[in-house]
Amino acid sequence: MTHTRRLQLKTLPLILVSIILGPLGNVFLGKAMKGIGSVTSSRILDLVPIASQVLASGYIWLGVGCLLGFFIVHMLLLTWADYSYVQPATSLSYLSISFLSYLLLGETISPLRWLGVTVICLGVFLVGRTSPSTTGVHNHA
Amino acid sequence: MREVVLFFLIVVAGTAGEMCVSRAMKGIGEVHDFSPRSVQSFLLQSLRLPWMWLGIALMSLGFFSLLAILSFQEVSFVVPVSALSYAAGAFGAKAFLGERINRNRWIGIAVVCIGVTIVWWSRK
Numbered sequence: 001m002t003h004t005r006r007l008q009l010k011t012l013p014l015i016l017v018s019i020i021l022g023p024l025g026n027v028f029l030g031k032a033m034k035g036i037g038s039v040t041s042s043r044i045l046d047l048v049p050i051a052s053q054v055l056a057s058g059y060i061w062l063g064v065g066c067l068l069g070f071f072i073v074h075m076l077l078l079t080w081a082d083y084s085y086v087q088p089a090t091s092l093s094y095l096s097i098s099f100l101s102y103l104l105l106g107e108t109i110s111p112l113r114w115l116g117v118t119v120i121c122l123g124v125f126l127v128g129r130t131s132p133s134t135t136g137v138h139n140h141a
Numbered sequence: 142m143r144e145v146v147l148f149f150l151i152v153v154a155g156t157a158g159e160m161c162v163s164r165a166m167k168g169i170g171e172v173h174d175f176s177p178r179s180v181q182s183f184l185l186q187s188l189r190l191p192w193m194w195l196g197i198a199l200m201s202l203g204f205f206s207l208l209a210i211l212s213f214q215e216v217s218f219v220v221p222v223s224a225l226s227y228a229a230g231a232f233g234a235k236a237f238l239g240e241r242i243n244r245n246r247w248i249g250i251a252v253v254c255i256g257v258t259i260v261w262w263s264r265k
Binding site: 023026027029030033034036037038039040054072075076078079080082083084085091093094097098101102105107109110112113115116117118119120121122123124125126127 | 143159160162163166167169170171172175180183184187207208209211212213215216217218219220221224227230231234235238240242245246248249250251252253254255256257258259260261262263
């Protein structure tokens with residue numbers, strides 16, 4: 001098995017996990033912030049009561065938990081794969097975030113927005129056909 | 142204007158933070174063992190790196206900007222638009238991390254950016 005093939009076999013499952021956890025986290029954050037209301041001021045004193053509402057929201061913590069899981073998976077990926085490979089590859093999450101926003105938040109996704117997401121996924125496919133690592137990081141943890 | 146400032150912080154601070162984390166991760170090296178003990182050791186090792194903390198600080202700034210914009214914009218709009226960081230990330234990875242980005246990868250990143258632009262046009 002070639003080095004590139006071996007890297008792809010362990011990279012792809014972790015990318016799959018990250019494209020579910022990341023969007024799910026953002027959907028929970030969106031649900032929480034919509035409940036809190038529009039943040040219109042940038043003054044520190046005005047932000048204090050909003051910050052306390054944020055910290056008391058269960059959905060915020062659910063979202064943070066999902067994003068933390070996403071972050072750990074992302075860090076593991078970055079130990080062997082290029083940043084410029086991992087970042088575009090995980091953009092498949094835009095497809096899942098569109099579905100999750102529609103299903104869990106009731107957002108209306110216009111055909112134009114679906115087209116944009118589809119084009120993003122096409123870009124991801126092109127990026128996925130390149131080698132995950134170009135800088136030769138083979139040292140062990 | 143408020144949206145532009147928040148998107149700027151999400152893209153610039155978030156991308157810079159991820160590059161700092163990436164730099165820290167490359168310092169640790171490739172992880173082969175995914176047992177809980179090894180992952181814990183890996184996490185503790187990463188928290189000892191200054192690049193990791195700088196990355197966390199910048200990513201936190203991006204995160205709070207994301208929270209602010211999510212309070213008045215749709216998730217399905219905000220998250221795809223924040224993918225403007227792809228272009229910034231590619232240039233940053235080449236300049237600061239020494240990654241070699243071949244032609245095919247540039248084409249892929251360009252197509253992703255076209256998709257982000259189309260999503261921007263779908264703004265309500």
